[in-house]
Amino acid sequence: xxxxxxxxxxxxxxxxxxxxxxxxxxxxxxxxxxxxxxxxxxxxxxxxxxxxxxxxxxxxxxxxxxxxxxxxxxxxxxxxxxxxxxxxxxxxxxxxxxxxxxxxxxxxxxxxxxxxxxxxxxxxxxxxxxxxxxxxxxxxxxxxxxxxxxxxxxxxxxxxxxxxxxxxxxxxxxxxxxxxxxxxxxxxxxxxxxxxxxxxxxxxxxxxxxxxxxxxxxxxxxxxxxxxxxxxxxxxxxxxxxxxxxxxxxxxxxxxxxxxxxxxxxxxxxxxxxxxxxxxxxxxxxxxxxxxxxxxxxxxxxxxxxxxxxxxxxx
Numbered sequence: 001x002x003x004x005x006x007x008x009x010x011x012x013x014x015x016x017x018x019x020x021x022x023x024x025x026x027x028x029x030x031x032x033x034x035x036x037x038x039x040x041x042x043x044x045x046x047x048x049x050x051x052x053x054x055x056x057x058x059x060x061x062x063x064x065x066x067x068x069x070x071x072x073x074x075x076x077x078x079x080x081x082x083x084x085x086x087x088x089x090x091x092x093x094x095x096x097x098x099x100x101x102x103x104x105x106x107x108x109x110x111x112x113x114x115x116x117x118x119x120x121x122x123x124x125x126x127x128x129x130x131x132x133x134x135x136x137x138x139x140x141x142x143x144x145x146x147x148x149x150x151x152x153x154x155x156x157x158x159x160x161x162x163x164x165x166x167x168x169x170x171x172x173x174x175x176x177x178x179x180x181x182x183x184x185x186x187x188x189x190x191x192x193x194x195x196x197x198x199x200x201x202x203x204x205x206x207x208x209x210x211x212x213x214x215x216x217x218x219x220x221x222x223x224x225x226x227x228x229x230x231x232x233x234x235x236x237x238x239x240x241x242x243x244x245x246x247x248x249x250x251x252x253x254x255x256x257x258x259x260x261x262x263x264x265x266x267x268x269x270x271x272x273x274x275x276x277x278x279x280x281x282x283x284x285x286x287x288x289x290x291x292x293x294x295x296x297x298x299x300x301x302x303x304x305x306x307x308x309x310x311x312x313x314x315x
Contacts, residue, residue: 047090049223050091054091056220056223057219074097076276077092078274079092089123090106091107092106094276104140105123105124107139109142109148112148112150114151117152118152132280139166144170145170145171146172149169184203200228274292275299
């Protein structure tokens, strides 16, 4: 992700400049292709950042929608695809057990798209139609600013004004929200390049003070570093580490040992957390065990805990 504020403005202005100046067909076609390529690149990088952020720190999402951060403990986060039509929803928070808790659909939209809401609600309703879950649902769309929210809304106005769908504009989050380390990290995504390094160092210092668990702290620092890498694509990883004051920290024995331990624990934990979600999609215990490379009995135990009233074929 490059400096988000600047590229978005440039992309918005480009189509106007194409029409306002007479150019040859080949030159005009080249500019249009460049616009599309840049937009796609920004979208992919932004989606990756937010997917990683919500997966590692799901409480941040619930902060964004003014819900207690602890709510994240009762949800499983993933990205899902409606395979028949190749639709992919950026993120879905599925309740782990409570049938009265809503499903949360999350979309991150960092480029203007007039048909965005048409696509969003198509994806949501197709997913609900194919899912066996009976929970109610809510939606949340994350925009860098209100100017990017250009989707046609007339046919969906009731959904958008009923409170069922929250539209979050990162540049409008109030100062109280910025005091949260999670919200501060989300806002770092849209921070101008000129102030990004300073803001990142502030967040790193807060993480060292507020996050006691070493593995969680390291994941957070790596996420901050990744955001800055996207913002400064011409700088090397070493230069980024020096910029953020991470060079000495990464050389410590505790950091190196913890990194290896965290990788092992994280891989297993991630696989175990995926089991209830895969079950909800209709996969059997045996299929899940084979796909994740886990013991069938271990998968069966997790499945039994996730669905205590349902027998699992792998037990």
